[in-house]
Amino acid sequence: LNLTERDQKVIWHPYTQMKNALPHIPIVRGEGVYVFDEKGKKYIDAVSSWWVNIHGHSHPYIAKKVAEQLNVLEHVIFAGFTHEPAVLLAERLLPILPGQQDKVFYTDNGSTAVEVALKMCLQYWNNKGIPKTKILAFKNAYHGDTFGAMSVSGRSIFTDAFNGLLFDVEFIDLPNEDNIANLKSQIANLKSKTACFIFEPLILGSGGMLMYEAKYLDELIFACNEAEILTIADEVMTGFGRTGTYFACEKLTNKPDIFCLSKGLTGGTMPLGITTCSNKIFEAFLSEDKLKTLYHGHSFTANPIACVASLASLDILLDSKTLQNIKRIENKHAVFLEEIKSHTKVKAVRHTGTIIAIEWETGNETSYLSSLRNLLYAYFLDKGIILRPLGNIIYILPPYVISDEDLDYVYSAIKSALEEI
Numbered sequence: 001l002n003l004t005e006r007d008q009k010v011i012w013h014p015y016t017q018m019k020n021a022l023p024h025i026p027i028v029r030g031e032g033v034y035v036f037d038e039k040g041k042k043y044i045d046a047v048s049s050w051w052v053n054i055h056g057h058s059h060p061y062i063a064k065k066v067a068e069q070l071n072v073l074e075h076v077i078f079a080g081f082t083h084e085p086a087v088l089l090a091e092r093l094l095p096i097l098p099g100q101q102d103k104v105f106y107t108d109n110g111s112t113a114v115e116v117a118l119k120m121c122l123q124y125w126n127n128k129g130i131p132k133t134k135i136l137a138f139k140n141a142y143h144g145d146t147f148g149a150m151s152v153s154g155r156s157i158f159t160d161a162f163n164g165l166l167f168d169v170e171f172i173d174l175p176n177e178d179n180i181a182n183l184k185s186q187i188a189n190l191k192s193k194t195a196c197f198i199f200e201p202l203i204l205g206s207g208g209m210l211m212y213e214a215k216y217l218d219e220l221i222f223a224c225n226e227a228e229i230l231t232i233a234d235e236v237m238t239g240f241g242r243t244g245t246y247f248a249c250e251k252l253t254n255k256p257d258i259f260c261l262s263k264g265l266t267g268g269t270m271p272l273g274i275t276t277c278s279n280k281i282f283e284a285f286l287s288e289d290k291l292k293t294l295y296h297g298h299s300f301t302a303n304p305i306a307c308v309a310s311l312a313s314l315d316i317l318l319d320s321k322t323l324q325n326i327k328r329i330e331n332k333h334a335v336f337l338e339e340i341k342s343h344t345k346v347k348a349v350r351h352t353g354t355i356i357a358i359e360w361e362t363g364n365e366t367s368y369l370s371s372l373r374n375l376l377y378a379y380f381l382d383k384g385i386i387l388r389p390l391g392n393i394i395y396i397l398p399p400y401v402i403s404d405e406d407l408d409y410v411y412s413a414i415k416s417a418l419e420e421i
């Protein structure tokens with residue numbers, strides 16, 4: 001049996017049990033923007049492998065730091081003990097987050113970073129003797145697939161199997177000029193029951209790379225502040241340079257109370273999640289009363305290797321060369337979209353920072369079951385490009401090291417797909 005067949009016998013992959021799913025391609029090596037399969041075929045990873053490898057694959061600087069840490073301290077329980085990589089990472093990260101963020105809580109991935117944020121908010125009000133159980137979120141949002149994160153994800157494909165078992169969530173439309181006044185009064189009416197509002201700032205990723213303007217999010221955060229509803233920015237996808245600034249919330253005047261970070265945090269080398277908050281929230285958990293503690297902690301919390309990988313990834317991110325690369329990609333994307341936006345098969349184009357989305361005229365199902373989606377996916381794989389269309393929406397979200405030549409190659413493949421599919 002070859003590796004794909006052995007895999008098929010023993011492994012349950014995410015999202016691919018539906019009939020006609022393509023076989024899994026064995027990948028043996030990654031370097032920069034490329035991954036290579038066992039036959040030596042090279043693929044451009046145009047989606048940074050589920051949006052995590054911001055500096056590309058097997059970055060030598062991160063690899064060196066990780067290898068060094070592996071020989072010093074690979075892991076230690078984080079209850080009752082601490083270590084330099086965890087403290088240093090918190091010290092370096094908190095000052096660059098928008099607004100006043102004072103404490104880092106470590107978890108394992110994006111979903112658990114969200115889970116912690118929700119628990120922090122629900123328990124915050126409980127600890128203050130004002131229990132609130134409702135949560136506010138956007139329709140079409142995606143925040144992860146653990147139970148809390150799933151509850152606030154407004155995507156029925158992920159939640160229908162669990163109806164009746166999820167949190168009490170009110171889903172609201174993305175804000176625009178026409179509905180902002182209504183959304184604000186909706187928030188004001190929810191005041192007494194609602195613990196928090198969780199949102200993906202500026203771009204709903206899995207929901208179809210749906211983009212909305214910072215000025216309206218600013219108004220929603222302001223309305224939440226007035227209504228004593230805590231605000232959670234899920235920057236799991238948008239964090240670490242994706243939208244052209246280090247964090248999407250830098251574009252806001254009103255800053256959120258809590259941040260969720262993961263994906264690009266470690267540069268895609270190791271799993272790690274972070275939830276941050278201000279001392280105002282932290283202090284509501286400080287008490288003689290044991291029940292006011294946040295009882296949450298995972299075996300791999302603050303893994304030192306993952307923290308060192310994050311520190312190395314931050315070093316690269318904060319280097320001026322990376323910012324120049326982000327700007328370069330942003331500018332090239334804009335030129336490309338200008339070129340194709342009037343094509344008859346293009347329904348809409350969207351762009352923020354290093355992310356672009358192109359919506360195909362036909363098909364409107366942002367699902368993995370859509371036949372157009374599978375056609376497009378296979379078409380680009382054949383051309384040596386990893387793109388993961390969301391139904392009829394293609395998006396590019398590349399590592400920042402992608403060269404102009406490789407970007408041009410991806411653009412030209414999209415142009416030929418527009419002619420051929």
Ligand code: PMP
Pocket residue numbers: 109110111112114142143144145200205206234235236237262263
């Ligand atoms: N939040 C957002 C905005 C995401 O895009 C994702 C993952 N796509 C998550 C949370 C969940 O992260 P993870 O897959 O690491 O659990």
